Amino acid sequence: MKRTLCLLLAALLCLSVLTGCAAKKPVSAPAETSPVPASAPAEEKKEEAAPIEEAQEAPAPGEEEAPEETTHEEKPYVEPTDVREGLWDLIPFDEMPYERPDLDEMRAAIDQVGEALDSGADYETVEALLDACDECYAAFDTMEAIAFIRSCQDMTDEFYAGEYAWLDEASADVSQLFEKLYFRCGMSDMARELEEKYFWPGFAEEYADDANAFYDDEMVSLLQTESNLIAEYRDTVANPIVVLANGSEVEFFSALDEYEGYAYLNLLFSYYDQFNPKLASIYIDLVKNRQEQARAAGYDSYEELAFDHDFTRDYSPELAEEYLQGVKEHIVPLYREVMASGALWDVESSPIDAQRLEEGLRYGVSDMGEDVQEAYEFMVKYRLCDLDYSPLKAEMSFQTYLSAYEVPFLFMDAGGTLNDITTFSHEFGHYLDGYLNYNAEETIDLAECYSQAMELLMLTRLDEVLSEEELENLYQIKMLDVLNMYVQQAAFAEFEHIVYSTDPEELTEDYVNQVFLQVSQDYGFCEAGYEDFYSKLWIDITHFFEQPFYVITYPVSNDIAMQIFQLEEAQPGAGLEKILEMLPREYPDMLDSALNAGLDSPFDPGRLEAVADTMRRILLEGGAAKAA
Numbered sequence: 001m002k003r004t005l006c007l008l009l010a011a012l013l014c015l016s017v018l019t020g021c022a023a024k025k026p027v028s029a030p031a032e033t034s035p036v037p038a039s040a041p042a043e044e045k046k047e048e049a050a051p052i053e054e055a056q057e058a059p060a061p062g063e064e065e066a067p068e069e070t071t072h073e074e075k076p077y078v079e080p081t082d083v084r085e086g087l088w089d090l091i092p093f094d095e096m097p098y099e100r101p102d103l104d105e106m107r108a109a110i111d112q113v114g115e116a117l118d119s120g121a122d123y124e125t126v127e128a129l130l131d132a133c134d135e136c137y138a139a140f141d142t143m144e145a146i147a148f149i150r151s152c153q154d155m156t157d158e159f160y161a162g163e164y165a166w167l168d169e170a171s172a173d174v175s176q177l178f179e180k181l182y183f184r185c186g187m188s189d190m191a192r193e194l195e196e197k198y199f200w201p202g203f204a205e206e207y208a209d210d211a212n213a214f215y216d217d218e219m220v221s222l223l224q225t226e227s228n229l230i231a232e233y234r235d236t237v238a239n240p241i242v243v244l245a246n247g248s249e250v251e252f253f254s255a256l257d258e259y260e261g262y263a264y265l266n267l268l269f270s271y272y273d274q275f276n277p278k279l280a281s282i283y284i285d286l287v288k289n290r291q292e293q294a295r296a297a298g299y300d301s302y303e304e305l306a307f308d309h310d311f312t313r314d315y316s317p318e319l320a321e322e323y324l325q326g327v328k329e330h331i332v333p334l335y336r337e338v339m340a341s342g343a344l345w346d347v348e349s350s351p352i353d354a355q356r357l358e359e360g361l362r363y364g365v366s367d368m369g370e371d372v373q374e375a376y377e378f379m380v381k382y383r384l385c386d387l388d389y390s391p392l393k394a395e396m397s398f399q400t401y402l403s404a405y406e407v408p409f410l411f412m413d414a415g416g417t418l419n420d421i422t423t424f425s426h427e428f429g430h431y432l433d434g435y436l437n438y439n440a441e442e443t444i445d446l447a448e449c450y451s452q453a454m455e456l457l458m459l460t461r462l463d464e465v466l467s468e469e470e471l472e473n474l475y476q477i478k479m480l481d482v483l484n485m486y487v488q489q490a491a492f493a494e495f496e497h498i499v500y501s502t503d504p505e506e507l508t509e510d511y512v513n514q515v516f517l518q519v520s521q522d523y524g525f526c527e528a529g530y531e532d533f534y535s536k537l538w539i540d541i542t543h544f545f546e547q548p549f550y551v552i553t554y555p556v557s558n559d560i561a562m563q564i565f566q567l568e569e570a571q572p573g574a575g576l577e578k579i580l581e582m583l584p585r586e587y588p589d590m591l592d593s594a595l596n597a598g599l600d601s602p603f604d605p606g607r608l609e610a611v612a613d614t615m616r617r618i619l620l621e622g623g624a625a626k627a628a
């Protein structure tokens with residue numbers, strides 16, 4: 001293959017590995033710990049925004065190589081304990097029924113609380129009525145998660161796609177209903193008693209005045225419009241039909257699997273040319289809608305609203321901006337050096353079949369202590385994961401929570417290669433957080449520390465199940481992935497910052513493309529000669545459409561994961577011990593958790609240089625074997 005083509009494909013592959021997954025935001029933890037139900041329901045994020053090359057290389061089912069004999073020593077099986085105390089009895093995921101939640105029933109339950117408070121009912125009565133509201137919420141939340149997972153398991157399934165769209169639109173109403181309920185409680189005579197016995201410290205003050213409501217009618221209407229735009233986006237990218245130069249029409253994703261060489265490239269160019277205008281139009285409407293949301297909620301910018309309200313970050317947009325400048329200064333030069341070195345071309349993500357994957361994962365996990373091992377066996381026992389390879393699956397990986405059953409669920413879009421190990425490990429880090437903490441997660445940034453640390457820790461535990469060459473390759477793949485992540489996610493974060501700071505009247509398709517081209521050049525991943533093509537690639541990034549201002553989380557929280565990895569390298573077991581120490585979420589925010597665990601802040605001077613040094617050693621100085 002021509003080198004230019006090769007470079008281009010590699011760049012595409014890089015873009016495809018860019019986004020991590022995400023835990024669905026906690027929407028219905030037990031009332032004692034739960035704030036107002038979160039507005040944005042699907043906090044899933046694409047693990048692979050457009051796993052273009054991977055999709056092409058993945059072996060079709062049935063074509064995998066015969067599994068190799070495993071020689072590793074079997075670890076003792078840990079029987080999972082079944083005590084989860086969900087509202088509903090736990091059954092395997094595929095047997096869980098789906099039923100559209102009854103919003104009238106939810107409204108009636110909430111009205112009854114108000115009536116009881118008005119009529120001077122006693123605490124026990126109010127508590128029982130609040131429990132009933134919680135149950136309605138858990139049912140809504142769980143059905144939303146089930147519809148989302150099943151829709152992702154088969155993107156051609158119109159029933160679940162329709163149900164999820166309905167639930168997603170209804171979620172703004174539901175958030176408003178619950179916020180009103182909380183204000184009824186917070187403004188009642190029973191506020192203090194409810195704070196003490198039912199809600200959380202600070203509740204009575206937080207809900208003392210409904211003039212401070214976030215979900216007023218204007219906000220709910222804006223959120224519904226946002227939700228409809230997201231549904232339109234999903235519909236547009238679900239199964240795009242591309243018109244080729246010769247006038248024939250092809251299904252984009254199946255053609256990607258079949259086409260090779262220049263036919264493949266022509267398909268890509270046609271796709272971006274044809275879909276960039278429509279997706280840009282949806283995106284610009286989304287940005288304008290969100291700027292309106294910020295105004296309605298009294299924020300200066302949507303970026304501030306997102307940092308404060310959606311992600312409750314313990315660092316400011318300004319600090320994030322400084323961090324991005326640091327990435328440009330310390331990581332981008334290494335990225336350019338690695339790309340120029342050709343080291344990338346030696347790395348191959350070799351095929352791995354489902355059985356070896358499963359054995360490898362079980363082995364890696366068995367070395368992480370009984371709690372982790374039990375969580376894994378529990379997942380297998382109740383089929384709380386989908387690791388299958390299927391062309392019908394959504395091209396993303398994520399973890400979500402089934403609150404009425406009190407269990408997490410792990411979804412992975414398998415590619416059939418070694419990469420699946422890191423993808424799984426990432427989601428398993430989220431799964432473990434959800435499992436051990438009963439979805440008590442407060443900040444996505446902390447969640448991403450667990451997931452990214454788990455990816456690195458898994459690497460250090462596979463020497464018995466992978467060959468030396470496979471392991472060396474996996475280290476290289478992972479470190480390239482980390483390097484790409486820093487460069488690309490930082491570029492994406494800057495892209496969002498610029499787009500949302502722009503006067504909405506100035507936003508056009510050309511302007512947005514131009515901003516993306518600029519950041520892709522500034523961060524070193526735009527291939528010269530392909531500027532027009534690169535300027536359009538941003539339409540692949542689901543986060544821009546569904547999870548604005550999420551992406552900054554990846555580089556910032558990955559710093560914590562790299563500190564864990566550095567500890568593990570210095571003394572095997574020390575990194576694992578540290579992450580297990582941080583897992584109970586004693587401190588809800590990322591910086592607090594890191595500092596209290598004796599780690600550095602990602603914003604400390606020297607951190608980006610230290611990360612660059614580790615990556616340099618493994619990628620350019622053959623340090624992976626030493627690390628292993």
Ligand SMILES: [Zn+2]
Nearest residue numbers: 020021022451
């Ligand atoms: Zn994640």
